[in-house]
Amino acid sequence: MSTRDSEHVVHVRAPGKVNLALRVGPARPDGYHGLVTVFQAVSLYEDVRAQEAPGFSVTVSGRQAAAVPTDDTNLALRAARLLADSAAVDKGVRLHLTKGVPTAGGMGGGSADAAAALLACDVLWGTGLARDELAELAAELGADVPFALTGLTAVGTGRGDVLSPVLGRGTFHWVLALQGTGLPTPAVFRRFDERQAGPVAEPVLSHDLMSALRAGDPRALAPELVNDLQPGAVDLAPQLGEVLAAAADAGALAQIVSGSGPTVVALASGHAHAQSVADRLRAAEVADEVLVVTGPTQGARVLESMRGPAHPGPA
Numbered sequence: 001m002s003t004r005d006s007e008h009v010v011h012v013r014a015p016g017k018v019n020l021a022l023r024v025g026p027a028r029p030d031g032y033h034g035l036v037t038v039f040q041a042v043s044l045y046e047d048v049r050a051q052e053a054p055g056f057s058v059t060v061s062g063r064q065a066a067a068v069p070t071d072d073t074n075l076a077l078r079a080a081r082l083l084a085d086s087a088a089v090d091k092g093v094r095l096h097l098t099k100g101v102p103t104a105g106g107m108g109g110g111s112a113d114a115a116a117a118l119l120a121c122d123v124l125w126g127t128g129l130a131r132d133e134l135a136e137l138a139a140e141l142g143a144d145v146p147f148a149l150t151g152l153t154a155v156g157t158g159r160g161d162v163l164s165p166v167l168g169r170g171t172f173h174w175v176l177a178l179q180g181t182g183l184p185t186p187a188v189f190r191r192f193d194e195r196q197a198g199p200v201a202e203p204v205l206s207h208d209l210m211s212a213l214r215a216g217d218p219r220a221l222a223p224e225l226v227n228d229l230q231p232g233a234v235d236l237a238p239q240l241g242e243v244l245a246a247a248a249d250a251g252a253l254a255q256i257v258s259g260s261g262p263t264v265v266a267l268a269s270g271h272a273h274a275q276s277v278a279d280r281l282r283a284a285e286v287a288d289e290v291l292v293v294t295g296p297t298q299g300a301r302v303l304e305s306m307r308g309p310a311h312p313g314p315a
């Protein structure tokens with residue numbers, strides 16, 4: 001490997017997500033739950049920079065970086081190794097993650113890291129996989145990883161990994177209430193199981209939800225926001241009850257726990273309304289951080305693929 005190759009840096013950005021509806025079905029023999037969800041990618045991102053190296057390593061900076069493991073359990077590192085194994089690549093990578101999405105926040109931050117790492121390594125190593133081949137690898141890494149590749153708004157079925165796009169219009173304005181401590185997704189699904197008195201029905205999405213998205217109408221969307229994992233997440237993190245109440249008091253159109261939590265996502269009617277809800281939520285002091293974001297946003301994409309130093313090396 002020449003010096004110039006070793007300085008090839010690929011920068012990929014992938015979005016976090018909120019689940020506008022998350023309807024969970026019965027547990028399956030493989031430990032997953034069948035579900036139906038509507039994902040929307042929002043303007044909170046994970047940035048992954050990949051550089052060729054002899055082995056595999058990862059470093060992390062940004063929001064809640066200290067909570068992210070840098071050992072072999074790191075999902076971006078697992079993504080890089082999976083691509084190397086399946087494409088028979090005999091190269092390594094040094095990854096750096098700059099986190100914008102909360103860690104273990106129910107917004108798919110780890111999934112975005114994995115999606116971004118897959119795409120970054122594909123470009124870095126020149127493996128040239130098609131998007132659907134990347135999506136297959138993504139599904140092996142986690143149920144939400146394929147969505148972080150595709151972004152925008154999509155219905156997820158199966159484990160959440162079988163996607164069909166939702167052709168909506170307009171931009172939605174969301175206020176996020178972040179918590180300093182995350183919730184482990186498996187524990188929230190377990191709590192969901194424990195709460196069920198009888199058999200769990202097969203989940204379905206409402207027709208009105210899909211019409212609201214097609215129309216880009218936040219007032220029509222508000223009553224359709226639903227999350228079957230929310231009661232279990234509130235059991236495990238009771239302060240979320242206060243956050244949800246504070247979001248309602250702050251004038252949000254609707255509020256739900258995002259995914260497995262603990263992030264709470266509140267819907268606003270536009271930019272100015274979102275700022276006002278955010279200000280009032282901050283004043284309520286129920287969240288560690290309050291952010292305003294928009295959706296939908298694009299899936300994982302290459303921002304830069306920069307080769308070598310400015311001065312030319314030997315031919």
Ligand code: C5P
Nearest residue numbers: 031032033035142143159160185186189
């Ligand atoms: O796929 P991922 O690793 O993100 O999922 C984390 C955990 O969340 C799974 O191991 C499982 O316990 C739970 N899960 C589930 N059903 C899903 C998605 C996730 O039970 N559809």
